[in-house]
Structures are given as structure tokens and as C-alpha cells.
Amino acid sequence: MKLATYKDGSRDGQLVVVSRDLSTAHYATGIAAKLQQVLDDWNFLAPQLQDLYDTVNGGKPRHAFPFDPAQCMAPLPRAYxxxxxxxxxxxxxxxxxxxxxxxxxxxxxxxxxxxxxxxxxxxxxxxxxxxxxxxxxxxxxxxxxxxxxxxxxxxxxxxxxxxxxxxxxxxxxxxxxxxxxxxxxxxxxxxxxxxxxxxxxxxxxxxxxxxxxxxxxxxxxxxxxxxxxxxxxxxxxxxxxxxxxxxxxxxxxxxxxxxxxxxxxxxxxxxxxxxxxxxxxxxxxxxxxxxxxxxxxxxxxxxxxxxxxxxxxxxxxxxxxxxxxxxxxxxxxxxx
Missing domain, CATH: 3.90.850.10 (Fumarylacetoacetase-like, C-terminal domain)
Structure with a gap:
């Protein structure tokens, strides 16, 4: 799967799942708000993100939107x-x-x-x-x-x-x-x-x-x-x-x-x-x-x-x- 962090005015941004061809994105809010959360609980949260990723690649989920790299922070905006x-x-x-x-x-x-x-x-x-x-x-x-x-x-x-x-x-x-x-x-x-x-x-x-x-x-x-x-x-x-x-x-x-x-x-x-x-x-x-x-x-x-x-x-x-x-x-x- 492909993950990005969108700018939202905060230090850590908002986690999004991005389609394989980098054309479409979907907020991961219902699963995790920040990438660090996923890394801390990978075995539980990553499979859920994978399901969303498969959905994004398989069609057009209702809340998907065009992916814009200019809106991206670093995938992990600050790291340990x-x-x-x-x-x-x-x-x-x-x-x-x-x-x-x-x-x-x-x-x-x-x-x-x-x-x-x-x-x-x-x-x-x-x-x-x-x-x-x-x-x-x-x-x-x-x-x-x-x-x-x-x-x-x-x-x-x-x-x-x-x-x-x-x-x-x-x-x-x-x-x-x-x-x-x-x-x-x-x-x-x-x-x-x-x-x-x-x-x-x-x-x-x-x-x-x-x-x-x-x-x-x-x-x-x-x-x-x-x-x-x-x-x-x-x-x-x-x-x-x-x-x-x-x-x-x-x-x-x-x-x-x-x-x-x-x-x-x-x-x-x-x-x-x-x-x-x-x-x-x-x-x-x-x-x-x-x-x-x-x-x-x-x-x-x-x-x-x-x-x-x-x-x-x-x-x-x-x-x-x-x-x-x-x-x-x-x-x-x-x-x-």
C-alpha cells in the first residue's frame, strides 16, 4: 500500500491512503489519523489500511479525491x-x-x-x-x-x-x-x-x-x-x-x-x-x-x-x- 500525510495546519498532518497509480487518495481517519499511530500498532492497523487501499484501487470510494503531492508533508512529518x-x-x-x-x-x-x-x-x-x-x-x-x-x-x-x-x-x-x-x-x-x-x-x-x-x-x-x-x-x-x-x-x-x-x-x-x-x-x-x-x-x-x-x-x-x-x-x- 501507499501512504501519505496531508497538510492540515497541525504538526503531524492527516494520514491518507493513496492509489497505486498515485491518482486518488482517501483519508484514513476511521482507522488512524497519523502515520505514527500505525507504526506503533502495525499488526492491527496495517491490515485495515490495506483493505482501504484495495478499495481505493478497485474503484472510486464515495469519499475518495484526486491526490495532490503539493498538499503532502513528509510521510512521517517528524520522527523519533x-x-x-x-x-x-x-x-x-x-x-x-x-x-x-x-x-x-x-x-x-x-x-x-x-x-x-x-x-x-x-x-x-x-x-x-x-x-x-x-x-x-x-x-x-x-x-x-x-x-x-x-x-x-x-x-x-x-x-x-x-x-x-x-x-x-x-x-x-x-x-x-x-x-x-x-x-x-x-x-x-x-x-x-x-x-x-x-x-x-x-x-x-x-x-x-x-x-x-x-x-x-x-x-x-x-x-x-x-x-x-x-x-x-x-x-x-x-x-x-x-x-x-x-x-x-x-x-x-x-x-x-x-x-x-x-x-x-x-x-x-x-x-x-x-x-x-x-x-x-x-x-x-x-x-x-x-x-x-x-x-x-x-x-x-x-x-x-x-x-x-x-x-x-x-x-x-x-x-x-x-x-x-x-x-x-x-x-x-x-x-x-
């Missing part, structure tokens, strides 16, 4: 936890190679992860506000999962059973603020503003056979100012699957229902062509493009985003239809 990994080692290798830095050996055996702000997410069509272009504004196209309860000490295989929903994410980064923050030895904070998520979150069955062993084997498409810059395979080169990412958190703590875990920037390796490397699938963040330019030319030539720039992130299923709807955002000057 937002933990973002860096599951694609190729991304790390590129960024490190561009600055002549070696990737530590443990990066290949243990995921990188940071804990971001989870109290204020952006909807898929919300503007992304920033005070300055000098901060190095960058999009990051990612896959994310929403969990149920996953006990401390869970294995990667056990952790997979705790995944309830899939989403796309745009994990905004302010690249020029990152170096000073990391130099303090305490990680990201101001350099990681509010993250945006796809209009809908979907259950695993909606991905069909594209969901395998904790990976989403679909192409994540990124269009910057209307130009396609990334057609990156989210499954093929994911070094750590979502079960491993969740288990990484579970080493020392419980993961509670309503936690969101991100994959990090979807990234694919170059191919060798006529003795040269070519990144034919493009990129899912500008920092990676700049790293490639530095490797090839000795310096980056692509600037970060400016006010008025747009980014569109989407993934289509085997049938060619949008699975999650598209994230479509505009970079805006804060307060304007």
Missing part, C-alpha cells in the same frame, strides 16, 4: 529518529580520492552513519530555504526506510523484518559548512538542514521483485534545473544493505517504531571505455560531480546550487510508473 548512513562506498572513495585521502579499512566493514534532525522534515514539494548561497547548497538523492520496533542486538537479517515502509529522500547538505564542523571532531550539525521525503511511503510489496535482500533495485533519477544528471542504480552497488544499517544502530540501543534510516547518496562506479573512466550513470549529489571533475581535471568546475534552482528526484518501477511520486523542490532564500 533520523539516522542516515553512507552505504555506497563508491561515493566515499570518490570524495576521498579527490582530496588525496585514503579510505580507512574499517569503512568497508562497518557503515558510516550520522544522526540528523528529525523534528522538522520538508514535504516533497516544499521550498528548501537557506540564508546564503555561500554555504554550498547540495541535494542528495537517497532511499530511506521507516522501521517498526527493532530490539537492541538484532542481526542484519532480523533487522530486515523490522522495515515497514520505503521512501525516497533529499538529504540536503551545506558543503562549505561541513569541513569546519568535522574538524571539531563531533560530526555534522548545522551543515545538515531539514531533509525532504517523497510524497508517499510504500510497503515493501509495492516494490515487487525490485526489493531484494534489503536493497531497492531501481533507478533513482535526479533532474537539476530540468536536466537529468543522475540515473543511478540504488541496489547494484549498495555496500551495506538496510538490514546492516539498522543492525549498526541496534548494536547499543533499541530502534523504536517511527525511526527513519537513510541509505546515503546513491552512487555508481565508473566504467572503463577506451582506456578512460566514464561515470555513465551520472551523480546523485553535486559533491560527487565535483570530486569526479577534480580527479579528471585537477579542480572542480560545477558550482553548487543557487537560489531559484530546482531538483527533482524520482524512482520508477518495472512497469514504468512512479513508485513514490517525485520530490520536486526549489532552492529559496530564507524568509522570502
Amino acid at each position: 529518529q533520523w539516522a542516515d548512513g553512507s552505504a555506497y562506498i563508491n561515493h566515499v572513495e570518490l570524495v576521498r580520492l579527490a582530496r588525496n585521502s585514503k579510505v580507512p579499512e574499517n569503512y568497508y566493514t562497518e557503515p558510516l552513519m550520522y544522526q540528523g534532525g528529525s523534528d522538522d522534515f520538508l514535504g516533497a514539494r516544499d521550498d528548501a530555504p537557506f540564508a546564503s548561497e555561500d554555504w554550498g547548497i547540495d541535494f542528495e538523492a537517497e532511499v530511506a526506510v521507516v522501521t517498526g520496533d527493532v530490539p537492541m542486538g538484532s542481526t542484519p537479517e532480523q533487522s530486515l523484518d523490522g522495515i515497514r515502509l520505503l521512501m525516497l529522500a533529499n538529504d540536503w547538505s551545506l558543503r562549505h559548512l561541513i569541513p569546519d564542523e568535522l574538524a571539531k571532531g563531533f560530526g555534522f550539525f548545522q551543515s545538515k538542514p531539514a531533509t525532504a521525503f517523497s510524497p508517499v511511503a510504500v510497503t515493501l510489496d509495492e516494490a515487487g521483485d525490485a526489493w531484494q535482500q534489503g536493497k531497492l533495485n531501481l533507478t533513482v533519477q535526479s533532474q537539476w534545473n530540468g536536466r537529468t544528471v543522475g540515473m543511478c542504480d540504488a541496489g547494484q552497488e549498495m555496500t551495506f544493505h538496510f538490514g546492516q544499517l539498522i543492525a549498526h544502530i541496534c548494536k547499543t540501543r533499541n530502534v523504536r517504531a517511527g525511526s527513519i534510516v537513510g541509505s546515503g547518496t546513491v552512487s555508481n562506479r565508473a566504467i572503463e571505455k577506451d582506456g578512460k573512466k566514464e561515470w555513465v550513470k551520472g551523480y546523485s549529489c553535486i559533491a560527487e560531480k565535483r570530486a569526479i571533475e577534480t580527479i579528471l581535471d585537477g579542480k572542480p568546475s560545477t558550482d553548487y546550487m543557487k537560489f531559484g534552482d530546482t531538483i527533482r528526484i524520482e524512482a520508477k518501477g518495472r512497469d514504468g510508473l512512479s513508485v513514490f511520486g517525485a520530490i520536486e523542490q526549489r532552492v529559496a532564500r530564507q524568509g522570502k
Whole structure:
């Protein structure tokens, strides 16, 4: 099933069930008002939502209405936890190679992860506000999962059973603020503003056979100012699957229902062509493009985003239809 949260003037919005083709929606009020309620009581409430979903797909229920992504908050507008990994080692290798830095050996055996702000997410069509272009504004196209309860000490295989929903994410980064923050030895904070998520979150069955062993084997498409810059395979080169990412958190703590875990920037390796490397699938963040330019030319030539720039992130299923709807955002000057 596909679930979204409509804006209603409150912090947590109103839960709606959305048809498979993203054309129709129906309020889930008679079952649950908020998505967190469903995550807290999944085994009881999810089957009821599934029945409503089947009804929405099977015809036109009396109270159905046209689905409008512009009315969506993030599917889970605020969460108990937002933990973002860096599951694609190729991304790390590129960024490190561009600055002549070696990737530590443990990066290949243990995921990188940071804990971001989870109290204020952006909807898929919300503007992304920033005070300055000098901060190095960058999009990051990612896959994310929403969990149920996953006990401390869970294995990667056990952790997979705790995944309830899939989403796309745009994990905004302010690249020029990152170096000073990391130099303090305490990680990201101001350099990681509010993250945006796809209009809908979907259950695993909606991905069909594209969901395998904790990976989403679909192409994540990124269009910057209307130009396609990334057609990156989210499954093929994911070094750590979502079960491993969740288990990484579970080493020392419980993961509670309503936690969101991100994959990090979807990234694919170059191919060798006529003795040269070519990144034919493009990129899912500008920092990676700049790293490639530095490797090839000795310096980056692509600037970060400016006010008025747009980014569109989407993934289509085997049938060619949008699975999650598209994230479509505009970079805006804060307060304007």
C-alpha cells in the first residue's frame, strides 16, 4: 500500500491512503489519523489500511479525491529518529580520492552513519530555504526506510523484518559548512538542514521483485534545473544493505517504531571505455560531480546550487510508473 500525510495546519498532518497509480487518495481517519499511530500498532492497523487501499484501487470510494503531492508533508512529518548512513562506498572513495585521502579499512566493514534532525522534515514539494548561497547548497538523492520496533542486538537479517515502509529522500547538505564542523571532531550539525521525503511511503510489496535482500533495485533519477544528471542504480552497488544499517544502530540501543534510516547518496562506479573512466550513470549529489571533475581535471568546475534552482528526484518501477511520486523542490532564500 501507499501512504501519505496531508497538510492540515497541525504538526503531524492527516494520514491518507493513496492509489497505486498515485491518482486518488482517501483519508484514513476511521482507522488512524497519523502515520505514527500505525507504526506503533502495525499488526492491527496495517491490515485495515490495506483493505482501504484495495478499495481505493478497485474503484472510486464515495469519499475518495484526486491526490495532490503539493498538499503532502513528509510521510512521517517528524520522527523519533533520523539516522542516515553512507552505504555506497563508491561515493566515499570518490570524495576521498579527490582530496588525496585514503579510505580507512574499517569503512568497508562497518557503515558510516550520522544522526540528523528529525523534528522538522520538508514535504516533497516544499521550498528548501537557506540564508546564503555561500554555504554550498547540495541535494542528495537517497532511499530511506521507516522501521517498526527493532530490539537492541538484532542481526542484519532480523533487522530486515523490522522495515515497514520505503521512501525516497533529499538529504540536503551545506558543503562549505561541513569541513569546519568535522574538524571539531563531533560530526555534522548545522551543515545538515531539514531533509525532504517523497510524497508517499510504500510497503515493501509495492516494490515487487525490485526489493531484494534489503536493497531497492531501481533507478533513482535526479533532474537539476530540468536536466537529468543522475540515473543511478540504488541496489547494484549498495555496500551495506538496510538490514546492516539498522543492525549498526541496534548494536547499543533499541530502534523504536517511527525511526527513519537513510541509505546515503546513491552512487555508481565508473566504467572503463577506451582506456578512460566514464561515470555513465551520472551523480546523485553535486559533491560527487565535483570530486569526479577534480580527479579528471585537477579542480572542480560545477558550482553548487543557487537560489531559484530546482531538483527533482524520482524512482520508477518495472512497469514504468512512479513508485513514490517525485520530490520536486526549489532552492529559496530564507524568509522570502
